[in-house]
Amino acid sequence: MAYGSRLAATMTRRLGRECVYTPSARLALYLALRRWCRPGARVLMSPVNDDVILFVVLAAGCRPVQAPVSVWDGNIDPAAVPESTWRDVDAVLTTNLYGVPDRVLELRRRCEQLGIPLIEDAAHAIGTHVDGRPIGTFGTAAAFSLSKHVAGMAGGFLAVEDARTRRELELLRDDLLTPRSLRDDLNVTLRPLARSGVRTLHLVRPVWRTMERLGLLERDAFRMDLHARRLTASARSAPSLSAYEPWVRVDLHGFRVRHGALVRGQLTARMAGLDGDLTRRRAGVTLLSGTAWASDALRDRVAHDGPLPLFRVPLLVNGRDALLERMVDHGMVCGYVYDPPLDDYAGAEFVEPSPDPWAARWFASHVLPADPLSARRAIGALTRERAGAARPVRPAPVKDASPPAPLGQ
Ligand SMILES: Cc1ncc(COP(=O)(O)O)c(C=O)c1O
Incomplete structure (x- = not known):
């Protein structure tokens, strides 16, 4: 065998x-x-x-x-x-x-x-x-x-x-x-x-x-x-x-x-x-996706397909790094943070960089992966910390600041 x-x-x-x-x-x-x-x-x-x-x-x-x-x-x-x-x-x-x-x-x-x-x-x-x-x-x-x-x-x-x-x-x-x-x-x-x-x-x-x-x-x-x-x-x-x-x-x-x-x-x-675990995860996802820190995309998905048994719930928060530190004082260690994105981390020698890295940088630096099995504790801690919900705003493209070339060149 x-x-x-x-x-x-x-x-x-x-x-x-x-x-x-x-x-x-x-x-x-x-x-x-x-x-x-x-x-x-x-x-x-x-x-x-x-x-x-x-x-x-x-x-x-x-x-x-x-x-x-x-x-x-x-x-x-x-x-x-x-x-x-x-x-x-x-x-x-x-x-x-x-x-x-x-x-x-x-x-x-x-x-x-x-x-x-x-x-x-x-x-x-x-x-x-x-x-x-x-x-x-x-x-x-x-x-x-x-x-x-x-x-x-x-x-x-x-x-x-x-x-x-x-x-x-x-x-x-x-x-x-x-x-x-x-x-x-x-x-x-x-x-x-x-x-x-x-x-x-x-x-x-x-x-x-x-x-x-x-x-x-x-x-x-x-x-x-x-x-x-x-x-x-x-x-x-x-x-x-x-x-x-x-x-x-x-x-x-x-x-x-x-x-x-x-x-x-x-x-x-x-x-x-495993099935019992997935059921408990769905319950936690229901709770967490109903909070202000969940993205509209996640909320819509849960409303449409029902709660997914997620491994972690990607909450989007302002001041994420400091918040993660303070979460430890509430007895919560949130792992699985993948920041910076791999192209910023490893550089062009080891990876081919993304042609449009903005979304990866924004998401990686704002996501707080919350364990749905500890949903109530996570919500309690984030509420006590007055965590602010983050929403992405893509900066306008920077116009080329160099002066136009003189005519005739
Ligand atoms: C996205 C992803 N894929 C694969 C793995 C590897 O899983 P394992 O620890 O079972 O090797 C990890 C580990 O954390 C992961 O985060």
């Missing part, structure tokens, strides 16, 4: 697609990129994304091409992608940021026309549907993350179209897995329990502040250090997961560990609670 096949079968039943179990969504994305993109391929993606995913794309030997995004949700805006870019990309990678679906019908149409793969990053989007169909079933392949949805410290899937491709990817995966140790497995099994203990005992603030002081957090800012010189050197070995491991493993050091039965058993038990 293939490694993780029981877990994979559970996901296949949910999704109606063949699934490969992976210890993380990042490994699933790496597999998809290696399978469908040749080295040097240009991959269109949103710059409002986890930096880890940028490094996964680089590790696969691909060139990340940053797309213009919607100012309401940070996902690719297909209509704003220049035709010249469309003609020049070899694959599209979605984000489904915070679980809000990408414009996947339009992206699929484009990809079909161009004959290129559509890879869905559904790490935030288990349970999100478009036109009654689950995200993760529109593209050539889709990656899912269990650490987001069932609060595990491991687990993911790559969903593909047929059993032959699945078997091929299982072999590719097995080559990339590293051996486990009992310590790894205990770490993965016990950490979620410790985390929920901290929350139950209202210790979030002291524990977080202590970790900050002791330098135990892997990032000092929202983005990890780029280490540009080392990154340039690693490019000589791409495609290679090992060469990029220092970047790809951030926040999840066991991302390619072949965990044992203990971890997989715990994930199976947690997956059994």
